[in-house]
Amino acid sequence: MRVLFVGHGPAHVPWIIPLAWAARLAGHEVRVAVRPQCVAPVTRAGLVAVPIGDEEAAGAAAARQLGLGPGRLKSRGESVAALDPDLGDALIEKMIAVADTLTDDLVAFARFWRPDLVVHDTAAAAGQVAAAVLKVPAVGHTWGVSLGVHCESEAELRPSYARLFERFGVDPLIGPSVWIDPCPPGLRPPHPVRRADMRYVPYSGPAVLPDWLRAARESERPLVCVTGGVTTSALDRVRDQVVASLRELGADVVLAVTGAQAAEAERQLPHDVRLVADFPLDVLLAHCDALVHHGGVGSGLLAVTHRLPQLLLPQNAFQEHWAHLVRASGAGDALAAEPAGSDAGADVFDAVRDLLTRPGYRRRAAALKDEIDRMPAPARLVEFLEECVRAGHTEVPTAVRPAAPLSEDEEP
Structure with missing residues (x-):
């Protein structure tokens, strides 16, 4: 099986390394497509990087001002279940703008290499375009948070998202998505996309112990x-x-x-x-x-x-x-x-x-x-990816139940 991983920015690359290596250790061919600034982290991890896009153009799209300044943190008595809708929408549009600078190179490589499956950072919408062009399954991979580009129904179709696919003459991916999610349930807000739990395995680069x-x-x-x-x-x-x-x-x-x-x-x-x-x-x-x-x-x-x-x-x-x-x-x-x-x-x-x-x-x-330890190891998710290729669709493994909340006398 050939698996094409598609990353986003430098802070996102470490999230996909464990599953990419698990796929390699299972005997599959793996390529990791990333922006030029992310090539070094991929190769330091011992994986094969595929540079895509022009860094200047991608950087300009990523540098868009979104009003991300601080000041939304509420009082201790107020909880938050989901990201502010306006902020979330702006971030997704920014992700799509970055993807627009990467899709030509990514689709060209995908047409050459012919992967059986695309695993894309949920912020890397270019991966969804490549999967649609090749008519292979696309599986998202979160970067610890429930945020990314997805379209669960026709009613949610964004014009900017549709345009990513139009220039390649394919229909946009619409319908139930699945995201591989290494975030423990106790830190995970509600989200409409189905999640396939994967144990969080940290990767933060090589070192010599001092x-x-x-x-x-x-x-x-x-x-x-x-x-x-x-x-x-x-x-x-x-x-x-x-x-x-x-x-x-x-x-x-x-x-x-x-x-x-x-x-x-x-x-x-x-x-x-x-x-x-x-x-x-x-x-x-x-x-x-x-x-x-x-x-x-x-x-x-x-x-x-x-x-x-x-x-x-x-x-x-x-x-x-x-x-x-x-x-x-x-x-x-x-x-x-x-x-x-x-x-x-x-x-x-x-x-x-x-x-x-x-x-x-x-x-x-x-x-x-403890929640993390109960989640399936990356090797188990490789089996899930293999099933996606065999079936041509995605079935989400049974979610791990969150740990019971602390009682009042146990609160910090």
Whole structure:
């Protein structure tokens, strides 16, 4: 079986790596089609990358201003079940605009290579076009959140979505979709698309384990990781305040940054704050006691896999949506973005002290990790993909039941 994986942006690529490797280990041929800026992460993972699209054109489409500024985070008493409809619609239109710059190259390669199946990042609508042109099954793969391009009925058909297919002379994919979803049910909002559960297997790149992570820590102080994920600049405005408040709390701090930002960050940090650059967050968090981050989905789920409490400092509306879900789950807390010039340190001090001293946060994170462990491994989903090819359609495996909610006396 030939499986064509189609990725979206740099933050999305790690999500599809485990299933792509599972397909390879099952003996199938795999190609991973991505924008040029994503080629290196794919090849570092030992997979075959297929560059598609012009990076300048794709980047221009991806850079569209959508009004993603912060300020939508509601009070602690208000929950959120789904992404703000206007924001969700704008994000989907942005995904379609990016796909429009990729479809020509992707369809050309698909016609040459003739895959039996297309597994596409749910943000990568170009994959749906290639599947329609070749008349093969298309299966979505979420990037931890229930958001992506889909069309469940004629009434939902977007003109921009239809145009992606029209220039290739094929009908747009309309009808029940299926998304492979590695997000545990306890962090998953309701969504009309059927989901095929897959165990979350973190992938954050290769590393050489440094000496300080090869032995027990001498310090008895809690170790707190601070990161902005692959977009580390997301926390630049409040980073110094966050680090200062953690040191005042008596915690050891490790700052995880990208290689491009390491030199500047190192010049500004106190001598007792450890800096790691381009180091897999999954490996680092195995040695930490808590995580403070920008509200990234990948960072948040990595904390869950290590049963760590987390504090989210969302810097845009989409990150606020994820912060809502984490806070509602009881596995962490979130602070609204502070106005420019304000002091976030005191709030961070109180919030992290709460995370480290109240066991309910860690207990709820552990419950979410148990949900992940009960989900089918990627190898099982390869069997599902094989069935899709044999049947020409998709059947969703039985969903894993979410863990029971905590009782009131168990809340953090």
